[in-house]
Amino acid sequence: SPLLNVMTRAADKAARGLKRDFGEVEQLQVSQKGPADFVSNADIKAERILREELQKARPAFGFLLEEGGVVAGSDPDHRWIIDPLDGTTNFLHGLPHFAISIALEKSGEIIAGVIYDPIKDEMFCAEKGGGAFLNDRRIRVSGRKSLHESLVGTGIPFRGQGNPDRFAKQLGVMMRETSGVRRWGAAALDLAYVAAGRLDAFWEEDLQAWDMAAGLLLVKEAGGYISDLKGGQTMLDSGAVLATNGLLHAPLQALLTNAA
Numbered sequence: 001s002p003l004l005n006v007m008t009r010a011a012d013k014a015a016r017g018l019k020r021d022f023g024e025v026e027q028l029q030v031s032q033k034g035p036a037d038f039v040s041n042a043d044i045k046a047e048r049i050l051r052e053e054l055q056k057a058r059p060a061f062g063f064l065l066e067e068g069g070v071v072a073g074s075d076p077d078h079r080w081i082i083d084p085l086d087g088t089t090n091f092l093h094g095l096p097h098f099a100i101s102i103a104l105e106k107s108g109e110i111i112a113g114v115i116y117d118p119i120k121d122e123m124f125c126a127e128k129g130g131g132a133f134l135n136d137r138r139i140r141v142s143g144r145k146s147l148h149e150s151l152v153g154t155g156i157p158f159r160g161q162g163n164p165d166r167f168a169k170q171l172g173v174m175m176r177e178t179s180g181v182r183r184w185g186a187a188a189l190d191l192a193y194v195a196a197g198r199l200d201a202f203w204e205e206d207l208q209a210w211d212m213a214a215g216l217l218l219v220k221e222a223g224g225y226i227s228d229l230k231g232g233q234t235m236l237d238s239g240a241v242l243a244t245n246g247l248l249h250a251p252l253q254a255l256l257t258n259a260a
């Protein structure tokens with residue numbers, strides 16, 4: 001679609017800079033926003049390119065940018081929600097697992113999402129009602145029904161956020177009841193992997209809108225189900241997400257609720 005073309009072209013362009021910077025990561029200037037919350041000039045540069053490209057294509061739309069904050073547009077109904085580099089910690093350690101995440105919100109609803117992993121050259125995209133795709137191939141969530149065979153992703157609380165004891169309990173039940181837990185450090189890609197059926201589920205608390213906006217639509221359009229950890233729909237407000245293939249949602253949500 002024309003809209004997804006705009007988004008994937010912007011992601012491609014910003015990704016070229018990220019790939020260059022990833023090759024010379026020791027020369028990057030890094031500053032700290034808070035304890036263990038790093039931002040590099042790679043984040044800033046990628047965000048500037050995304051903003052320029054999207055503004056050229058849709059001049060009236062506003063922005064919610066991880067690094068730049070809110071930018072009002074003349075069209076109050078449309079705004080881009082952008083994480084220019086999800087997985088900064090990986091990036092800064094030379095770990096090749098990070099992505100660009102772009103979502104378009106219309107009147108409070110996410111209607112398009114793109115997540116691009118430039119190292120693996122994997123472009124995940126979805127438009128509301130149009131299904132989810134990985135590099136032009138349709139993707140679906142997994143068909144796994146057995147909790148004991150499921151592979152579940154998560155994020156570990158950092159920089160004093162979240163509740164370490166609650167997380168330890170959640171991890172404990174997941175360790176016992178599933179076939180394994182993975183932590184890759186880029187929430188947008190975790191959600192894309194649920195959409196692609198690589199993970200059967202993913203949960204994390206204390207995420208930001210830009211970490212999850214595109215991923216939420218991808219999972220839905222791939223046939224999955226998303227809620228907060230209590231089964232409600234507060235994800236974008238509360239920052240808590242449980243994304244699953246749908247089949248495993250109730251049992252996983254029960255496990256997380258019991259571990260609270």
Ligand code: 2AM
Nearest residue numbers: 036085086087088089155158185186187
């Ligand atoms: P970011 O790289 O865009 O900041 C995973 O837990 C999520 O938390 C990531 O998507 C990451 O997004 C964010 N995050 C922020 N600071 C982090 C840190 N110090 N360690 C791990 N993840 C962090």
Ligand code: CA
Nearest residue numbers: 037038066088
């Ligand atoms: Ca960050």
Ligand code: CA
Nearest residue numbers: 083086087211
């Ligand atoms: Ca992020």
Ligand code: CA
Nearest residue numbers: 066083085086
């Ligand atoms: Ca980021």
